Amino acid sequence: MVTEPVLSVRNLTTTFRTEEGWKSVVRNLSFEIHAGETVAVVGESGSGKSVTSLSIMRLLDPHNSRIEGEVILNGRNLLALSERGMQDVRGNEIAMIFQEPMTSLNPAYTVGRQIAEVLIRHKEMSKDEARTAAIAMMERVRIPNADRRFDQYPHEFSGGMRQRVMIAMALAARPKLLIADEPTTALDVTIQGQILDLIKELQQEEGMAVLFITHDMGVVAEIADRTVVMFRGDQAETGTTEKIFRNADHPYSRALLAAVPALGAMEGADKPLRFPRVDMATGAISPLPPQARPVDYSAAPLLSVKNLVTRFDVKSGLLNRATGAVHAVEGVSFDLWAGETLSLVGESGCGKSTTGRSIMRLVNPRDGEISLQGRDVLKLSGAEMQAMRRDIQMIFQDPFSSLNPRMTVGQAVAEPLIKHGIAKGAAARARAAELLDQVGLNSAMMDRYPHEFSGGQRQRVAIARVLGLEPKVIVADESVSALDVSIKAQVCNLLMDLQERLGIAFLFISHDMAVVERISHRVAVMYLGEIVEIGPREQVFGNPQHDYTKKLIAAVPVPDPDRRALRRNTPVDELKSPVRPLGFVPPVRAYREAGPGHFVMTA
Known part of the structure; x- marks a missing residue:
């Protein structure tokens, strides 16, 4: 027997107001999720994954965005509801878990109060009833000593436990659909494994539909029944997870999978291996040779x-x-x-x-x-x-915070050369241009500022800055x-x-x-x-x-x-x-x- 989907997204198109006019960031996206099913939406930064989830929840600023198409939840088009109608849906019929729990939890309120608030708002429980139900939900998401921790604040929890609080809050009203937007990206690998297990268990118990948004193909393989691959706002491919992993049709899907490092793939290799060079537009894969320079362990360590x-x-x-x-x-x-x-x-x-x-x-x-x-x-x-x-030099995790936003990248790369007396003036600028070329950036970009570069390009700038001192x-x-x-x-x-x-x-x-x-x-x-x-x-x-x-x-x-x-x-x-x-x-x-x-x- 064919059942009706819990969620049906049809030709979803989201546009944002920009200085140049309206710009579409999600175009004609369509998929369905049935009860008990997990659908993953995958793609790299800028592909439109998170915008899709925010569009479904109608959490985008209506003055600067437009959402077109249909989002059907149990027979109702959410895009046709009033804002008051959506408030009754959010947290009740659809719940959402965000990537960073600390920014989603109110630091001024105890975690128990924040979970209970959902039950008071949507289930019209008394405070005592909500407290009892909230503690039961905290126990259900495996938070130890739930009755004691009910009265603690978010800063008293670890990152993994804060994410469990978010899951408890999301599931408190027993929603039909759970949207998880990169819920494990900020977590350590052991905590990530616990959260993935928890979501699977709760889904089996409740029969929830889950929309899981991530860029981690390993997570997709372990949790998703079906997968939607997004590329620059378009739906590149959709199908069963097994089909996409074993026999992807779209070049971008194949490229995305080829670029993923798989634990265990190095078995038998006696030295580090470069990643294959993957063309994300065509899917062409070029294997690269291993590192050739041997390490001389008989010499004195650096x-x-x-x-x-x-x-x-x-x-x-x-x-x-x-x-x-x-x-x-x-x-x-x-x-x-x-x-x-x-x-x-x-x-x-x-x-x-x-x-x-x-x-x-x-x-x-x-x-x-x-x-x-x-x-x-x-x-x-x-x-x-x-x-x-x-x-000895250091490359930091976030290149945006380690680069001065008021300096051009050319000035940023030249600064250590000048500081250490290696080069001055035109010579420092010329050396900075060489360093940018060395890390695969065009020296014509020297007069741009950090905000004009992508994250990967900014990290290359940070590497060029370090290399100038020949560490x-x-x-x-x-x-x-x-x-x-x-x-x-x-x-x-x-x-x-x-x-x-x-x-x-x-x-x-x-x-x-x-x-x-x-x-x-x-x-x-x-x-x-x-x-x-x-x-x-x-x-x-x-x-x-x-x-x-x-x-x-x-x-x-x-x-x-x-x-x-x-x-x-x-x-x-x-x-x-x-x-x-x-x-x-x-x-x-x-x-x-x-x-x-x-x-x-x-x-």
Whole structure:
């Protein structure tokens, strides 16, 4: 028996008012979702995914946007409803989960009050009834100690738990349709796995229809029954998820899949591999050779870190005295050789970025040794520090915040050259033009400002800025995390090309395990400020020894639709706090050698 769809979108077209007139960003989009079904809308930034969800919910500014076509929910055209009618639909018949829960939750109200508010508004419950129902819903989305945590505020929850609060709020009124707009993008891989499992379980229990919006093809493969691929506002392709993954018709669909790093694809490879070059318009795929420059481990390391300790005081009371400390980095040791990529991986709060910043002396460590080409970094004075930073540079996660919006990109790239006395005036500008060409940008773009570039282009500008000083070591702190999959592949290839040509060593800080597996020579896994496992990439990924490493790898979504019924059953727990009381003495750690150069913490 053929059932009526819960949602039917027909010829949806959304246009925005611009200075040049009305511009369409979604054109003639059509799809259906039935009860109990998950439909994924996928595509890169600017493809129209999120605009589609906001159009369905009618959350766009009516003065600056137009929505045409039909959005039929259980027989009613939502585009024909009054705003008051839509208020009755939102949160009741359709609920939405956004990408960043902290911006969706009101910091001034407890999480329990915010969940209960939905029930009071749509189900006309009393406050006591709403509290009881809200606590039950919090327990249902696996929030531990729900009755106690009902009265806590959003800032007292971790990112994963805040997303669970958002899901509880969305499901409180038992909606027929759940729209999830990039709900796991901002989460660590283990938390992402828990949230995906949770959505699957709740969908089975409630028979909800789910519209899942994402750019992560691994997530699509694991959660979606059918997939809609969007490309620059148009519907490129739609079909069952298995069909699109196995035999996509549209070139863009094939290109999108080809650009996705798949965990396990490096099995048998003895050195890092570049991503294939993919033409996103035609789908043409050109494999690239692996890196040719070998790492000489018999030479002295460029960078040596021994027993690094970085802590931040926690102060409280009327006198603002230190009552404890955040043990952000605790006893970290590793070496880094010329031409090598060592990746630091782990969840948010594990100390990866603080390790990178400590090495750069952007934060001051409490203890330990940092040696760069034989120089003791922790004993350098101001002038010596400036000279040292010619040899070690940092690429940050968000290039927009690390580039001065009032400087042209040419000025931004030339600035370090002038600051360090390498070049001046016309010579600095000429060198900046060469550097932009080196990272694949046209030197004719020199007089543009950062806001005139895409995210991937801005990251290339940031890389060009770093290269001008000809550093020996580059700390790349989540430098590709915010990029689309095709741009991520391009930037990774660029970094690997530069490494092969110039012999640069990379300390690559990331939580993207599939990217790390592809580009790394060695991998160090961090947990609560400590390295729990370190070794050659093929051993850490092929034969993980520490329980936390195994947990990280098992949580990574793989772009394989055969895994759609997968349940990880990861225990629901939050990352433990790194805050310790004053006088706390960390335990002495011991490591065993699991293989050549492969060390695992045992105590």
